[in-house]
Amino acid sequence: MKRIFLLVMLVTFVFSCKNESKQTEDSVDITQNMSEDKEISYSSFGKEINAADALSAKRMATHFESMAIGDSIDTKMIAKVDEVCQAKGCWMKVDLENGEQVMVKFKDYGFFMPKDIAGREVVLNGKAFVNEVPVEEQRHYAEDAGQSAEEIAKITAPKKTFSFVADGVLLKED
Template sequence: MKKFLALFVIVLVIMSCKNEEKKTEAKAEANKEIAYASFGKEINDNDALRADRMAVHYANMTVGDSVNSKMIAKVDEVCQAKGCWMKLNLENGEQVMVKFKDYGFFMPKDIAGKEVVINGKAFVNEVPVDEQRHYAEDAGKSPEEIAKITEPKKTYSFVADGVLLKEE
């Protein structure tokens, strides 16, 4: 009986240690700081709205409305000419067209699918046909796709003064 009790205590101690190791690993993972590459003005990711929450704000805005904001979203496309704009996914089928304040910085052209934090001014505007065609050309669209652009389009826009690109 004493051997059984001793064996039982040993097993409990081993299991307890393993559980403690798992808890420690989980805490370390949760506290691990996210690494970012920074572009433009120095910003942080504090108080940034997730894309789905930002979509709600955009939906309540009309052409001409603007708000200072910070958001986290995935990149859908980047200007393939020089990285002078990007489109972000709002997770509701909509996109945000992001330009960079005073063309003060550009983004890498190969970041589609990566997560960014942007800081600046969110607004709703109407983009004329010639500007839409210019963006389509920058994105590498075919002449046929560009020719299909025939009407101004209401868009969700953002002028970013700073961007953080999540490093993996």
């Protein structure tokens, strides 16, 4: 079953990438036609991508739940931003709509996100995986997020997390 799932994801990824260009601009306005009457405007960060064939956060949650530590898939997903690194925008957490979050980092630190985008919708393209985050790394992220020393001190054990390394992000315009 796992092999079938990976094969389906690989085929989906290959077909979704066949017409992508390799432009890497920090911020570009992109308009996607979602229907004849409705256009959605995005700002682009990192590799130029489009919103077509992106999985919903809820659908992506089911994929994450079936993955074990060390598993990964190439995918595209749509989610709402919960929080962003307030130091420089070098990571963000997005909501999976099931009470879980995905920690998103950016490939090779090639780009950063604006720090004021909590609550906005993004389309992420890249690699989704499950890993175990050590205590020190969790504390670092908590510090970046502006948590108190007391909250940071409560972090005492490694944590299984859903992660994503994005090579391109679309930020939906309000």
